[in-house]
Amino acid sequence: MNNAASIVAVVLVSVASLAVGAFGLRFSRTMSDFYVASRGVGPTLNASAISGEYLSAASFLGVAGLILARGVDMLWLPVGWTAGYLMLLVFVAAPLRRCGAYTLPDFAQLRLESLSARRVSSALVVAIGLLYLIPQFQGAGLTLRTLTGAPSWVGQVAVALVVCLNVLPGGMRSVTLVQAFHYWLKLVALLTPLFFLLGAASNGGGRATPAALDAAEWVEPLGREHALYLTYSLVVATFFGTMGLPHVVVRFYTNRDGRAARRTTLVVLALLGCFYLLPILYGVLGRLLAFDLVASGRTDSVVLELPSRVLEGPLAEGLTALLAAGAFAAFLSTSTGLVVSVAGVLSQDLFRWGGRPYHGIRAFRLSTVLTVGVAVMLTFISAGVPVAHAVELAFAVAASTFCPMLLLGIWWRGLTPVGAIAGLVVGGGLSMSAVVATTFGVDRDGWLGAVLSQPAAVTMPLAVATMVLVSLATPGRRPEHVAQTMVRLHAPEHISLNRGPFQPEH
Amino acid sequence: MSPDSGPQRVRVTSPRTSAARARSVSIASEIDAQTRLGEVYITSLMRSQLRLALLVVAVLGLTLGALPLLFDLVPAVGRLAVAGIPLPWLLLSVVAFAEIWVLGWLYVRQAERNEATFSDLLDGR
Numbered sequence: 001m002n003n004a005a006s007i008v009a010v011v012l013v014s015v016a017s018l019a020v021g022a023f024g025l026r027f028s029r030t031m032s033d034f035y036v037a038s039r040g041v042g043p044t045l046n047a048s049a050i051s052g053e054y055l056s057a058a059s060f061l062g063v064a065g066l067i068l069a070r071g072v073d074m075l076w077l078p079v080g081w082t083a084g085y086l087m088l089l090v091f092v093a094a095p096l097r098r099c100g101a102y103t104l105p106d107f108a109q110l111r112l113e114s115l116s117a118r119r120v121s122s123a124l125v126v127a128i129g130l131l132y133l134i135p136q137f138q139g140a141g142l143t144l145r146t147l148t149g150a151p152s153w154v155g156q157v158a159v160a161l162v163v164c165l166n167v168l169p170g171g172m173r174s175v176t177l178v179q180a181f182h183y184w185l186k187l188v189a190l191l192t193p194l195f196f197l198l199g200a201a202s203n204g205g206g207r208a209t210p211a212a213l214d215a216a217e218w219v220e221p222l223g224r225e226h227a228l229y230l231t232y233s234l235v236v237a238t239f240f241g242t243m244g245l246p247h248v249v250v251r252f253y254t255n256r257d258g259r260a261a262r263r264t265t266l267v268v269l270a271l272l273g274c275f276y277l278l279p280i281l282y283g284v285l286g287r288l289l290a291f292d293l294v295a296s297g298r299t300d301s302v303v304l305e306l307p308s309r310v311l312e313g314p315l316a317e318g319l320t321a322l323l324a325a326g327a328f329a330a331f332l333s334t335s336t337g338l339v340v341s342v343a344g345v346l347s348q349d350l351f352r353w354g355g356r357p358y359h360g361i362r363a364f365r366l367s368t369v370l371t372v373g374v375a376v377m378l379t380f381i382s383a384g385v386p387v388a389h390a391v392e393l394a395f396a397v398a399a400s401t402f403c404p405m406l407l408l409g410i411w412w413r414g415l416t417p418v419g420a421i422a423g424l425v426v427g428g429g430l431s432m433s434a435v436v437a438t439t440f441g442v443d444r445d446g447w448l449g450a451v452l453s454q455p456a457a458v459t460m461p462l463a464v465a466t467m468v469l470v471s472l473a474t475p476g477r478r479p480e481h482v483a484q485t486m487v488r489l490h491a492p493e494h495i496s497l498n499r500g501p502f503q504p505e506h
Numbered sequence: 507m508s509p510d511s512g513p514q515r516v517r518v519t520s521p522r523t524s525a526a527r528a529r530s531v532s533i534a535s536e537i538d539a540q541t542r543l544g545e546v547y548i549t550s551l552m553r554s555q556l557r558l559a560l561l562v563v564a565v566l567g568l569t570l571g572a573l574p575l576l577f578d579l580v581p582a583v584g585r586l587a588v589a590g591i592p593l594p595w596l597l598l599s600v601v602a603f604a605e606i607w608v609l610g611w612l613y614v615r616q617a618e619r620n621e622a623t624f625s626d627l628l629d630g631r
Binding site: 072075076079083085086087090091095130219220221222226227231232235237257262263265266269270273276277280411446483484486487490491492494495496497498 | 534535538540545546548551552555556558559562563567570571573574575577578581584585592594595598599602603604606607609610611613614618619621624625628
């Protein structure tokens with residue numbers, strides 16, 4: 001049908017991303033350029049980049065599909081993903097920037113002064129990163145298959161290749177520009193077709209026949225079994241998971257100082273709020289114009305299919321191509337951010353020997369290829385496994401591990417390395433078990449099933465309790481320089497104070 | 507910086523000003539030296555910022571966060587409609603995003619004020 005236009009659009013997005021990246025490459029010279037763009041990025045550009053990186057396949061395609069299928073309860077996803085940035089703003093944005101570390105393991109080492117805590121954090125960054133990469137790659141395969149009929153692996157390998165080409169030469173500096181470009185592309189790609197679709201819908205629905213919008217279980221909240229628990233668990237996972245995602249946190253080091261980090265986050269809140277109204281509208285329009293997708297179980301493709309159902313001719317083809325470009329931008333930006341974070345952690349912790357910058361950049365490149373390779377392999381292995389849920393589960397794991405470590409580490413002097421590691425192991429172990437159980441089809445009814453499919457409301461409090469109790473039991477293990485660390489985290493930069501010896505710049 | 511850098515100058519400032527000046531140098535160094543007093547200053551900054559953060563969370567929890575409980579306890583609320591749009595849909599799309607942004611804006615304003623108070627304290631003003 002409209003495969004030619006869509007293929008052209010996807011190729012254009014890839015080429016444009018590489019071109020914008022190559023433009024940024026001219027500025028990328030040293031090791032710290034590679035990781036965090038030397039912190040020379042202004043709030044608006046940085047906020048666009050943060051939002052561009054954050055809005056993944058789940059936001060661009062998944063939210064509309066879930067709203068089409070399950071109605072008002074799914075509105076908690078976009079609300080939670082935005083509120084997660086409010087939690088990040090009030091608890092960690094400025095202190096995290098002030099601590100001056102590149103990655104979550106850096107933070108663990110700075111605050112807890114323990115190499116073991118660093119290693120556990122590194123392992124968790126890799127685990128969460130891969131868990132989040134799999135649905136991105138699978139979504140790309142699904143999209144290209146929907147649009148062109150190509151086998152799934154084509155889209156998966158295509159995204160993997162473009163991500164590699166993007167990250168390998170320029171590191172984070174080029175990525176910052178690419179991500180900012182992707183936010184505005186995604187916004188335009190959803191906004192433009194919406195005008196035509198709304199126009200067609202108000203003129204009696206175009207070619208499609210409007211289905212009933214007033215099914216009670218769709219319009220009214222809390223229709224499912226255990227809905228109250230599931231909703232609150234989703235709220236916990238999304239509100240508190242955002243701050244623990246490795247590719248989100250690394251972005252905050254590109255701010256000039258703690259104050260800029262806060263202002264950037266405020267712009268991010270506005271950009272996310274504006275964006276998320278669009279997939280919600282697509283979900284409602286899908287209910288009105290493409291209700292049959294629910295029966296055929298293809299609700300994830302509602303955003304891509306709406307134009308060709310409602311409109312005709314070149315207009316429908318052009319709008320579909322635009323949406324395909326936006327979807328591909330979503331896969332590209334999120335997977336690029338994840339790959340940079342995971343590769344950064346791998347190269348710092350696995351290839352720590354050889355201190356010279358050249359060697360460091362080579363280690364980073366090697367880690368990039370390794371990360372993408374493993375992620376593609378995992379995607380192939382889990383091909384038959386339902387992955388629509390995986391993004392939510394990644395948030396649940398982040399909320400049960402890094403979130404407590406950040407909250408307690410920043411606001412409580414009493415957190416000890418033993419307590420933090422115990423909490424990371426308990427929270428990570430339990431939430432990852434739930435992930436494995438649901439992914440490999442352990443399907444249980446009743447409360448156990450509800451907890452397994454949405455573990456955060458149970459595992460996050462357990463992780464917090466473990467960290468607090470074990471820390472209280474090991475008061476002698478408090479880090480030696482915790483007082484200086486607190487000064488570093490909380491005092492504004494313009495006051496000259498002793499902020500301890502930690503110095504991550506290369 | 508230091509008031510006695512000019513050799514022939516006679517100091518005619520009042521003792522209160524010089525007392526405040528002398529103290530302003532010492533707060534930063536008290537913090538650096540990790541004395542009890544220095545710790546009190548940093549702790550007071552942390553407390554004010556944490557109290558503000560918890561206030562934001564409490565407001566969000568009592569409004570947005572209480573919605574599922576409200577829908578569960580009073581199902582009739584879930585069936586209300588405003589201008590033809592069901593109330594839960596309106597609350598969880600436009601209203602929620604607006605509330606989150608306004609809370610963020612208020613937080614940033616107050617957090618910067620807290621920091622300004624702290625640095626004024628250290629400057630001895």
